[in-house]
Amino acid sequence: MRLLAASITALVLASCASAPVSETTLTADTAPPAAAFDPDSHLWLEEVEGADALAWVTAQNDRTLAALQADPHYASNEAAALEVLNSSERIPYGTVRGGLVYNFWQDATNVRGLWRRTTLASYATETPDWETILDFDKLAADEGANWVYKGANCFRPSPGAKYRCLVSQSDGGKDAVVNREFDLETKTFIEGGFVTPEAKQGVAWAGADTLLIATDWGDGTLTESGYPFIVKRWQRGTPLDSAEEVLRGKPTDVGVWPMAMKLEDGRILQGAVMAETFFTSKYFWFPEGETGAVEWPLPPKVTPKGIYKGQYLFSLEQDWAPEGQGEFKAGDLVSFPLEDFLQTRALPKLSLAFRPSETQAVEGVAVAKGAALLSIIDNVVGKLLRLEPSADGWTAAPVTLPGTGAVSIAFADDEETAVFLNYVDFLTPDSLLSYDIATGAVSPLKSLKPKYDTSGLKVEQFFAVSKDGTKVPYFIVHRAAIALDGTTPTLLYGYGGFQVSYGPAYSPVTGRLWLEQGGAYVLSNIRGGGEFGPNWHQAGLKQNRQRIYDDFIAIGEDLIARGITSPEHLGIMGGSNGGLLMGVMLNQRPDLWNAVVVQVPLLDMLRYHKFTAGRYWTAEYGNAETDPEHFRFMMAYSPLHNVQPDRTYPPLLITTADTDDRVPPMHAKKFAAALQAADNGRNPLLIRIEMRAGHGLGKPTAKLIEEATDVYSFLWTMLNR
Numbered sequence: 095m096r097l098l099a100a101s102i103t104a105l106v107l108a109s110c111a112s113a114p115v116s117e118t119t120l121t122a123d124t125a126p127p128a129a130a131f132d133p134d135s136h137l138w139l140e141e142v143e144g145a146d147a148l149a150w151v152t153a154q155n156d157r158t159l160a161a162l163q164a165d166p167h168y169a170s171n172e173a174a175a176l177e178v179l180n181s182s183e184r185i186p187y188g189t190v191r192g193g194l195v196y197n198f199w200q201d202a203t204n205v206r207g208l209w210r211r212t213t214l215a216s217y218a219t220e221t222p223d224w225e226t227i228l229d230f231d232k233l234a235a236d237e238g239a240n241w242v243y244k245g246a247n248c249f250r251p252s253p254g255a256k257y258r259c260l261v262s263q264s265d266g267g268k269d270a271v272v273n274r275e276f277d278l279e280t281k282t283f284i285e286g287g288f289v290t291p292e293a294k295q296g297v298a299w300a301g302a303d304t305l306l307i308a309t310d311w312g313d314g315t316l317t318e319s320g321y322p323f324i325v326k327r328w329q330r331g332t333p334l335d336s337a338e339e340v341l342r343g344k345p346t347d348v349g350v351w352p353m354a355m356k357l358e359d360g361r362i363l364q365g366a367v368m369a370e371t372f373f374t375s376k377y378f379w380f381p382e383g384e385t386g387a388v389e390w391p392l393p394p395k396v397t398p399k400g401i402y403k404g405q406y407l408f409s410l411e412q413d414w415a416p417e418g419q420g421e422f423k424a425g426d427l428v429s430f431p432l433e434d435f436l437q438t439r440a441l442p443k444l445s446l447a448f449r450p451s452e453t454q455a456v457e458g459v460a461v462a463k464g465a466a467l468l469s470i471i472d473n474v475v476g477k478l479l480r481l482e483p484s485a486d487g488w489t490a491a492p493v494t495l496p497g498t499g500a501v502s503i504a505f506a507d508d509e510e511t512a513v514f515l516n517y518v519d520f521l522t523p524d525s526l527l528s529y530d531i532a533t534g535a536v537s538p539l540k541s542l543k544p545k546y547d548t549s550g551l552k553v554e555q556f557f558a559v560s561k562d563g564t565k566v567p568y569f570i571v572h573r574a575a576i577a578l579d580g581t582t583p584t585l586l587y588g589y590g591g592f593q594v595s596y597g598p599a600y601s602p603v604t605g606r607l608w609l610e611q612g613g614a615y616v617l618s619n620i621r622g623g624g625e626f627g628p629n630w631h632q633a634g635l636k637q638n639r640q641r642i643y644d645d646f647i648a649i650g651e652d653l654i655a656r657g658i659t660s661p662e663h664l665g666i667m668g669g670s671n672g673g674l675l676m677g678v679m680l681n682q683r684p685d686l687w688n689a690v691v692v693q694v695p696l697l698d699m700l701r702y703h704k705f706t707a708g709r710y711w712t713a714e715y716g717n718a719e720t721d722p723e724h725f726r727f728m729m730a731y732s733p734l735h736n737v738q739p740d741r742t743y744p745p746l747l748i749t750t751a752d753t754d755d756r757v758p759p760m761h762a763k764k765f766a767a768a769l770q771a772a773d774n775g776r777n778p779l780l781i782r783i784e785m786r787a788g789h790g791l792g793k794p795t796a797k798l799i800e801e802a803t804d805v806y807s808f809l810w811t812m813l814n815r
Contacts, residue, residue, distance in 0.1 A: 136767055140705075140760035147763070151752065151783045154766070158747075158780040158804075165807045171607050172803040178545045178602035179799050185526050185540050187504055188217060190512045191248060191257060197224075198243055205794045206230035207243050209261075214512060218539060227281050228261065242267045246276070249299035252360060253509070260288060260297060267751075269707070270294050288330065294321050296351035300364045303330035306352030307337065308366070314345070319709040321349030325366045327380075340380055341366045341387050348372055348710050355401065357432070358508070370394070371713035372592075373411065379436075391416075391441035395424075395628070399459035400508070402466040405429040405483050407447060409456050411593075411628040416441055425450050425627035427459065427468065429483070447481060447488040455627040457595065460506035462513045465531045467493070467503055474555070474567055474597050474625050476501035478515065480534065493529070494536060497522065500597040514539065519598040520571045520615075521548045546605030550574055553598070558652035561644040564633075566621070568649050569598065570658070572614035578657030583613040583813035584664050586650060590622035590642040591671035592714060593631035607806035613813070614658060620645035622671075636716040637727045643678050650686050662688050665813045667805070669693030670757055671714075677733025677765060684743050689812035691805055692748045697761040699732035700725070705758045734761070737768040745777045745812045749801060751784040759783060780808075 141147040162168060180202040188195035195217040200207040209228040216222045234241040244262040251258075260273040261283075273295070275287030288305060290297065295309035308322035317323050323343035328334060343350040348369040355363040364380040366387070374394035378387040395411035407429045415421045419441075422428055427448040434442035448468060450456055457469040457476070466481040468490065478493040478501050495501055499519025504526060506513045513529040515536065523542035530537070552574040557565040576582055585608060589596055596617055604615055619625045622634035622642040634642040650666070653659050666687050668676045673695025680690050700718045702708040709717075716724035718732075729735055746769065750762035766781035773779055782804055784797060 136764055139763040139767060140758070150763070154781050155783055158782050161778060161780060162804050162807055165811055167810065168803065168807045171807050171810075172799065174606040175603060175799045175802040175806075178606055179795055179802065181545070181602075183543055183545075185516075185524055185542060186217075186222070187516070187526065188514070189505055190214065190507065190510045192250070192254075195222075196227075196246075199224075200795055202795060204229070204231055205796060206234055206241060209243065209246070227278065228276070240266045244271050247273070247297060247299065248278075249302075250509070251302045255302075258299060258302060260299075265292065273297055286331075288328070290334070296322070296349075298352040298354040298364075300327065300352075300354050300362060304328070306340070306354060306364060306366070307334075308349070308351050317343070317345050317347050317349050317709070318703075319348050319707055321707070321710070323347050323350045323368075325350055325352050327364075340364075341368070341378055343368050353377075356508070357401065358404070365390075372710055373713050388439055391435070399427070400461040400466070401432055402461045402481070402508075403483055404431055404433060405445070405447075406432040406435070407459055407466070409459075416444065419444050422446065423449065424629055424632075425454075425456060427456050429488070445483070445487055447483075448479070448490050450627060453626065455595065455624055455630070457624075458503055460503040460513075461508045462506040462531060463508055463511045465506075465513065465529075467506060467513070467529070469501055469503055471500075471595060471597060471625060474569070474595070474619050475499070476517075476597060478503075491534075493534065496525065496527075496536075500599060518600050520553045520569065520600060521551055523600050523602075542600075545602030546610050548605070548609075551609060556652065556656075558645070558648040560621075560641065560648045562641065564621070564641075564645070566645040566648060567619045567625070568652075569617045569619075570614060570653075571609060571616075572658070573612065576614065576658065580654065580657055580660035581663060582659050583611075583810065584616060584653060584659035585613060585809060585813075586616040586618060586646075586653070586664065586666045587672075588618040588620055588646050588666065588668045588675050589670075589672040590618070590620040590634065590646065590675055591631075592622070593624035593628065594671075595619075595624040597625075603802045603806070607802065608810070611810060611814075613810070616649070616653065618646055618649050620649070635714060636724070639715070639727070639731065643675065643682060643731065646675060646679060647683055647686065650683070654686075661686050663813050665689035665691070665809050667691035667693070667809070669695070671696060673697070673757075673761075674699075674733065678731050680743060680746065680769075681733055681736040681738075682731075684741065687744050689809050690744055690746045691809065692746065692762070692765075694750055694757050695733075695748065695761055695765070696757050697733040697765040698735075699728045700735060702761070705760065707757075734765050734768055737765075737772050739772040741772060742776050743769060743773050743779060745808070746779045747805065747808045748781040749784070749805070750781070 138146055182201055186197040188197040194211045196211045198207055198209050207230045208226050210224040210226045212222040212224050230241055230243050242264045244264045246259050246261050248257050248259040257278050259276045261276045262271045262273050264271045270292050272292045273290040275284045277284050293310040298306045300306050305328045307328050308325045310316055311324055315324055325341040326337035326339050328337040350368045352366050366378050368376045377390040380387055393414045397409045399407040410424055410426045412424050429445050429447045430442040454470050454472045457471055460467050468479040468481050470477050475498050479490040482489050496517055502516045504514040504516040511531055515527040515529055518524045525541040526539045527536050528539040550573050553571050555569050557567050560566050620642050621630055624631050664687050673692045676690055676692040677697045696702055703712055703717055716728055718725040718728045748762045748766050750759040752759055769779045
């Protein structure tokens with residue numbers, strides 16, 4: 095195991111100057127002396143296609159790959175990743191339309207994937223008879239494009255009518271997409287049908303021949319975040335530039351997107367959501383036959399959940415006390431009779447549908463034909479409830495589940511009686527369950543075979559005490575016979591942002607490449623997430639962000655105090671906002687970890703809002719450019735601006751993608767350059783830049799295999815020496 099550590103150290107990269115890294119192999123002895131890093135002098139690294147930037151990327155990738163492949167276990171790791179990620183033994187999750195199950199499938203043969211379908215009866219068998227609708231590998235080859243499937247938006251005007259579908263395609267996995275109308279019967283794109291130009295966009299079916307669309311309409315029509323703020327109504331057979339404007343936001347909004355709701359009587363409510371910030375929105379209804387827009391009487395922090403038996407359901411992310419209606423709390427699920435609003439255009443009488451306890455949080459609501467289901471988490475464990483309104487209020491009846499893991503509503507639609515649930519825990523592979531609306535029974539539909547050996551493994555939940563006294567939960571998966579002597583290689587994962595919850599999950603890659611080797615895996619539930627509702631998230635916003643970092647540090651220290659691991663054997667990993675967390679941890683506590691994996695990270699907190707979707711997130715982080723107080727607290731933790739010369743940093747692997755249009759690769763590249771310039775050369779500081787790839791969604795299987803092999807080879811070598 096020491097061989098990889100030695101070979102990586104021998105390939106420590108030179109400090110980054112305003113020219114490509116030299117092709118000459120450098121060792122710790124020959125690297126230039128450390129120097130302070132000036133981010134502004136390295137703006138050329140923000141380029142994607144610049145000659146110097148491309149040469150730097152090539153040199154970094156070559157050196158990183160050579161170092162990682164020197165690991166004697168690299169080949170076996172790659173074989174294990176290949177086996178689990180290429181396995182055809184995955185659950186083909188589906189969407190039901192008209193009694194047929196539609197599924198998107200990728201494997202070693204179908205790298206870009208197949209969009210396919212089968213009957214409900216066939217779907218319930220072990221070997222469904224799939225009919226291919228669209229082959230994306232063939233489509234990409236035929237059109238000479240790097241197509242990545244991003245979903246299908248299908249609409250049926252009435253029961254038994256023909257479906258209208260828009261297939262969303264991305265060039266290389268970017269957030270910008272092209273939508274093309276597709277005929278499910280002929281399995282071809284419709285000649286003369288709806289086609290949208292590539293853009294970050296939103297579309298909604300407003301009828302069989304009408305779309306609501308928000309897109310890039312030309313100069314001055316995108317927000318400062320790069321999203322559309324003008325919604326138009328587009329009729330079939332007319333050019334896009336003739337579409338009628340129905341709602342206009344402002345360039346300072348995050349974005350404005352169309353939305354449509356099909357009511358139980360078949361009517362379609364046309365509307366839009368105007369996101370003024372990442373967490374505050376206004377909702378609008380476009381009454382038929384009128385030219386104006388009617389704003390829904392809702393507070394700014396609210397999420398619509400659906401319509402059931404005439405009741406419009408929504409969850410609150412803030413306390414709310416509308417006049418004469420009592421007080422509602424952040425986290426509550428609330429409803430009102432929709433028809434009353436449509437008739438009066440005023441706020442109707444509200445009902446409390448569900449109020450979570452202090453340990454609970456509302457996760458999702460799904461409406462099927464004849465049932466409304468509510469998924470919640472309780473101390474980060476999933477539960478499912480069936481909701482029913484009555485004259486006396488709402489009732490919530492528990493649904494029996496197979497265990498104490500995580501549950502999600504995999505599929506439900508108000509036009510279909512089929513309901514699919516997904517259950518999983520750390521040691522149990524995903525199971526697709528069928529929920530019978532008539533009986534309330536849950537039965538197995540499909541389940542995966544174990545992909546790694548779980549014998550002797552144990553799952554525990556502990557609580558660490560953060561700096562301000564808050565108890566912060568975390569899960570740990572480890573061998574039951576673990577020696578509490580601090581020697582166990584331990585991987586701690588974190589995210590902590592945007593009210594995203596992380597619960598029990600089964601990972602074949604982590605199981606095969608980490609747990610089977612004797613490592614322990616830890617999932618943190620730090621503030622910033624949604625594990626305990628909106629308040630858990632809001633406790634870490636903007637000037638309070640250090641609480642999130644203190645929570646993560648507290649978990650690391652708790653693992654050490656319990657004797658599970660030690661700094662020499664403790665590694666950490668996170669991506670996107672979790673990549674920011676990793677960057678902060680690298681600076682604030684370099685002594686606490688011995689391997690750090692930073693994935694598609696956000697790292698330049700003084701300039702992040704100037705790129706792609708960055709301004710979208712100022713409600714989460716703040717804006718250092720416009721507010722001096724924000725500059726003060728953001729400068730205090732911004733990873734790029736807190737790199738210190740001559741500091742010994744723990745071994746680091748950064749991963750990013752050159753065409754990521756959500757979190758641009760400039761964050762990762764500049765941070766790598768800063769660390770390589772400042773480090774004293776004792777430890778490897780590596781960066782891996784995926785070419786022609788986006789933020790992660792839809793990435794080809796081969797790329798996932800490469801990344802998993804690189805990451806776990808790096809981690810195991812660093813933490814097991």
